[in-house]
Amino acid sequence: MGQEGKYAYAVTRIRVLETRLLDRGKIDRMLDARDAASALRVLSETEYAEVMGELAEGERYEEILGAELKRVYQVVGSFSPDPDLIDLLRSRYDFQNIKVLLKAGHLGIDRDDLLVALGSIPPDRLKEMAAGDFVDLPPAYRQIVAEAQEEFKSTGDPQLIDLVIDRGMYDYLYTNARVDFLRGYFLRLIDLTNIKTAMRLKRSRAGVIRWAFLPHGSVDPRLLLEAVREPWDAFGPKFAATDYAAVVEEGLRQLEAKGTLTDYECLVDEYLLAYLRQAKYVAFGPEPILAYLLAKELEGRLVRLIMVGKINNLPKETIKERLCDVYA
Amino acid sequence: MEIKASPNRMQLLMLKRRLTMARRGHKLLKDKRDELMRRFMELIDRNRELRDEVFAQLNQVYQGFLVARGVMSPQMLEEAIMFPKERLALSAREENIMSVRVPRFEWQKEGEVGDIYPYGYAHTSAELDRAIEALSEVLPKMIELAALEKSAELMAEEIEKTRRRVNALEHVLIPRLEETIKFITMKLDETERATLTRLMKIKDMLQARGV
Numbered sequence: 001m002g003q004e005g006k007y008a009y010a011v012t013r014i015r016v017l018e019t020r021l022l023d024r025g026k027i028d029r030m031l032d033a034r035d036a037a038s039a040l041r042v043l044s045e046t047e048y049a050e051v052m053g054e055l056a057e058g059e060r061y062e063e064i065l066g067a068e069l070k071r072v073y074q075v076v077g078s079f080s081p082d083p084d085l086i087d088l089l090r091s092r093y094d095f096q097n098i099k100v101l102l103k104a105g106h107l108g109i110d111r112d113d114l115l116v117a118l119g120s121i122p123p124d125r126l127k128e129m130a131a132g133d134f135v136d137l138p139p140a141y142r143q144i145v146a147e148a149q150e151e152f153k154s155t156g157d158p159q160l161i162d163l164v165i166d167r168g169m170y171d172y173l174y175t176n177a178r179v180d181f182l183r184g185y186f187l188r189l190i191d192l193t194n195i196k197t198a199m200r201l202k203r204s205r206a207g208v209i210r211w212a213f214l215p216h217g218s219v220d221p222r223l224l225l226e227a228v229r230e231p232w233d234a235f236g237p238k239f240a241a242t243d244y245a246a247v248v249e250e251g252l253r254q255l256e257a258k259g260t261l262t263d264y265e266c267l268v269d270e271y272l273l274a275y276l277r278q279a280k281y282v283a284f285g286p287e288p289i290l291a292y293l294l295a296k297e298l299e300g301r302l303v304r305l306i307m308v309g310k311i312n313n314l315p316k317e318t319i320k321e322r323l324c325d326v327y328a
Numbered sequence: 329m330e331i332k333a334s335p336n337r338m339q340l341l342m343l344k345r346r347l348t349m350a351r352r353g354h355k356l357l358k359d360k361r362d363e364l365m366r367r368f369m370e371l372i373d374r375n376r377e378l379r380d381e382v383f384a385q386l387n388q389v390y391q392g393f394l395v396a397r398g399v400m401s402p403q404m405l406e407e408a409i410m411f412p413k414e415r416l417a418l419s420a421r422e423e424n425i426m427s428v429r430v431p432r433f434e435w436q437k438e439g440e441v442g443d444i445y446p447y448g449y450a451h452t453s454a455e456l457d458r459a460i461e462a463l464s465e466v467l468p469k470m471i472e473l474a475a476l477e478k479s480a481e482l483m484a485e486e487i488e489k490t491r492r493r494v495n496a497l498e499h500v501l502i503p504r505l506e507e508t509i510k511f512i513t514m515k516l517d518e519t520e521r522a523t524l525t526r527l528m529k530i531k532d533m534l535q536a537r538g539v
Contacts, residue, residue, distance in 0.1 A: 062401070100403070104410070106411065111406070111410060114403045114406050116403050157413065158413060158446050159447060159448065162408070162450075163448045165448070166448040166449070166450035166451065193449070193450050196449070197449040200449060200457055203454075204445070204461060214450060260395075260454070260458070261454035261455070264454070265399065265453065304398060304399075304401070305399065308394065308397055312394060314394075322395070322399070
């Protein structure tokens with residue numbers, strides 16, 4: 001089997017799984033549900049049924065989402081010819097867990113309940129490593145952790161733990177994403193996140209933080225810094241020449257109208273989804289697998305949003321506003 | 329209902345002294361009650377104002393958290409805020425309002441570095457910023473509100489106590505004293521009349537015998 005044959009089976013499996021993603025009809029039915037319990041009933045008619053079992057109460061949707069994502073990673077991992085790519089996606093959860101462990105370590109508390117079991121390193125193992133000052137971590141991780149520790153020690157600022165690890169993580173993701181498609185995804189994510197960070201820094205008048213921006217972006221960091229320093233009027237035009245001009249412009253318009261960045265976040269999700277959709281036309285290659293996993297994560301976010309809205313009795317329109325397009 | 333007292337002049341004098349004392353006490357307590365009431369009203373007004381303000385802001389906080397909660401997984405949200413950047417040193421002392429000891433809170437921020445957000449920007453929702461910012465603004469007000477509410481509670485207690493005392497003096501002790509004084513006065517008058525009559529009778533009898 002050649003390079004193409006290797007993916008033939010996996011992509012076929014993915015195509016089948018893709019049909020089981022929640023489509024607009026299902027999402028709409030969840031939105032129309034009277035309460036959280038009936039929204040979950042809609043969910044139980046989908047592939048989520050497999051992990052739902054006894055967890056049918058409205059408040060336990062988080063467990064369902066966690067279990068479902070775990071299951072999906074397992075299934076995809078079982079037939080994917082690229083285990084290291086899947087591990088790369090999983091590594092994001094490792095970093096998430098590392099942040100929890102670092103902070104809990106400095107606070108001297110136990111927050112194992114915040115560890116997620118989706119990483120490439122099981123939480124228990126990671127915990128053991130944390131007890132041994134992280135010396136057993138893979139070298140690439142260890143360097144990032146060491147840097148975060150050092151920054152925290154010299155300033156005592158917990159924000160730096162997050163900032164340094166986020167930077168390190170995106171550096172790790174970007175440099176290890178050997179598939180152009182995935183690299184392109186991270187690039188767009190980094191750019192759009194940086195622009196969002198610029199908006200947030202500007203809005204909060206917090207001033208510029210040295211570590212706030214993520215590396216490897218295609219948007220010049222100097223441009224971002226200028227955008228933070230100069231008035232709002234100059235913000236949009238700064239990015240007019242980039243690929244994100246439309247997203248930024250619309251996001252800013254909504255920010256001015258409603259005072260929230262929710263719409264921008266939504267536009268970013270939509271933009272990234274549109275990018276992922278390109279994978280639909282790839283017949284042989286890792287792209288559909290990656291796109292499926294990322295779409296599945298986004299789907300989880302949609303379900304969470306609906307459930308949070310339903311439990312808190314938010315009107316349907318309010319929830320809908322924040323819902324983004326579905327991959328299918 | 330009257331106070332048990334043997335009807336003699338000594339008792340009468342004592343009771344009269346007690347009555348003046350009770351009246352003076354009554355007047356003083358009444359003044360205290362009125363002043364407490366006035367202060368209490370002021371306190372309540374400010375309390376209500378502050379309460380409305382705090383509630384409006386908290387509403388904003390919760391809205392922000394709700395959106396953040398909808399967009400982020402609970403683990404991520406908790407991780408973001410598990411290690412606060414600032415600490416608040418709170419010290420309490422007492423203040424005297426009309427001999428009611430009310431609490432006063434003083435607080436000081438510690439460990440202020442850069443901005444107030446204890447998390448990174450890559451994986452957090454922008455709505456969280458607003459929630460944290462609003463929360464940071466509302467916290468001092470909440471501390472003040474706590475002091476005010478406790479003060480109002482203590483004042484109310486004191487007012488109630490004072491009012492009971494005023495009522496006890498006004499409706500129980502003073503009428504009783506007055507009644508007893510009246511009783512003793514009448515009794516003494518009666519005795520005096522009896523003595524007078526007896527004397528006159530004796531005088532008559534002596535005159536009749538022709539002494």
